[in-house]
Amino acid sequence: MSDVLPQPDDVLAASARIAPHADVTPVLQAGSIDDAAGCTLRFKAEHLQRAGAFKFRGACNAVWALEAAQAGRGVVTHSSGNHGAALALAARSRGIACHVVVPAGAVATKLAAIARYGAVLHRCDATLGSREATCEQVRQMTGATMVHPYADARVIAGQGTAALELLQAAGALDDLVVPVGGGGLAAGSALALQVRAAHTRLVLAEPRGADDALRSLRAGRRVETLVPETVCDGLRGLLGSPNFAILGAHRSGDGAAPVEVIPVDDADTVAAQRMLATRTKQLVEPSSAIALAAVLGAPARFAGRRVGIVLSGGNVDPDRLAWLH
Amino acid sequence: MSDVLPQPDDVLAASARIAPHADVTPVLQAGSIDDAAGCTLRFKAEHLQRAGAFKFRGACNAVWALEAAQAGRGVVTHSSGNHGAALALAARSRGIACHVVVPAGAVATKLAAIARYGAVLHRCDATLGSREATCEQVRQMTGATMVHPYADARVIAGQGTAALELLQAAGALDDLVVPVGGGGLAAGSALALQVRAAHTRLVLAEPRGADDALRSLRAGRRVETLVPETVCDGLRGLLGSPNFAILGAHRSGDGAAPVEVIPVDDADTVAAQRMLATRTKQLVEPSSAIALAAVLGAPARFAGRRVGIVLSGGNVDPDRLAWLH
Incomplete structure (x- = not known):
């Protein structure tokens, strides 16, 4: 990992670099989920990305x-x-x-x-x-x-391209909600907002049983020990060092609002995964569904807003779909 | 139901009539499924149609x-x-x-x-x-x-529009494989091929436990009694009278090939449903997955060909997903 933090423009460079190889995934919407959430949701379908995830x-x-x-x-x-x-x-x-x-x-x-x-x-x-x-x-x-999974400048810049594409397809967003584990997607999304949508608030959805990002950002220093306990197998990693630095410094809007973190119970994540399956026919990982669960669990926070969500991946092991047992 | 059979041109009229209301669903592909099947597959994603099915x-x-x-x-x-x-x-x-x-x-x-x-x-x-x-x-x-679910001229003509769109998006196809129950989609697809793709073979995928279409088309007269036993809850109906008439008369190509019917075991259908979930992240009904199962079960028949499949619906009751228990 490089010691130099990635910059907002690095997301634009990444977008051009990966264009010949990565898919521009669709942006999905579902009226019945909007009704349930009380806001307007736009889902970036990264579970349909090559290899089945934004990674x-x-x-x-x-x-x-x-x-x-x-x-x-x-x-x-x-x-x-x-x-x-x-x-x-x-x-x-x-x-x-x-x-x-x-x-x-x-x-x-x-x-x-x-x-x-x-x-x-x-x-x-x-x-x-x-x-x-x-x-x-x-x-x-x-x-x-x-090539570290998330604590790597080039990886972070690359992950930010999903938010860039979502903004391009969906137009202005009040909020962007992404899951947070090691923080590659989260930090990359922060950079993307800095370069393209300074007013969009960044909200991280984190398993309550692996809430080191919440505690790290609140304390102003990285929590470095945690025994994760969550069904979100993609979100068990600790927030990386450059990821923490980027997220801790990120601000949006005139009020210079910091990054928000919403802790989510696994049961709510599983219910959101099931809702996505029945309403949109899309099979996503719990680590993806958690972002929708965060929105559904905070109706007052999101009421009437335009909210982007990155559905981060769809590599589900069918034998582990807890909501089906 | 009208006594007059729908004609090929009625599918074109239906296409224009429903255009302001129905979605043009995407056509999906998956390299790993093509590899498994030994042919080139194009999936018409009618599980993403409004109300979740081609219906x-x-x-x-x-x-x-x-x-x-x-x-x-x-x-x-x-x-x-x-x-x-x-x-x-x-x-x-x-x-x-x-x-x-x-x-x-x-x-x-x-x-x-x-x-x-x-x-x-x-x-x-x-x-x-x-x-x-x-x-x-x-x-x-x-x-x-x-408005009968399938034994109705206007319903049949409307169902044919899915095949029209698939041909338009995917180009020439050697085979079109659709599930058959009452025969609305099957007969409509036959009309669509007659008007747009006279050389494309029509193949029907039918549950072995509800194989009245196979027996009816073989005998030249409708089997009118059957106790269906299949997980494909959308395919338990008996082939309708106009549907039988259209399918029995349908021919394709210079050799004037009749409609083929492939009987499929439920276990193979369930395996195909699971394959679609893991490889494409799409949750479809067993009544849809049966068409892929028919292709996977007949590799010699489909080897090297360009095959269209209509994924007919995605209204799965998660509690009934047999492959997850």
């Missing part, structure tokens, strides 16, 4: 930003799922090697996707220490460049 | 084809689900009354949709006799026009 944007930006010699030695990351698949596909788009360190207990469908895209899987224990050590081993053996 | 097309065509005085007395139908919701929404689009006779045991989410669109629900027993008698009672009391 392809950041991975693609990182891979294509490498100089040729460095790219030739490949890339490496650790990921329990979507970032691994995204980096594998991004690497394949450039014809370079990709190594993915996967912790024990990762979701089966996500591992299958990573392998299908041609990456080499390296198993490790489910601790952060084991992940990082295994990555370092691979890096030393191959010379591959580490 | 809105036929209902809308029937409602808007009525003369003003007749329309003013409303419409009536019997339906276990999608057609009822579709007719309710179509009637609302014209500001007229809609009565829907619903049999005991119908899917809860479908009844809720019918009521949400403003129709009056009339409960009856789950026999065809009870449905028809109740419809007749409503008709006599209100003067409403009966």
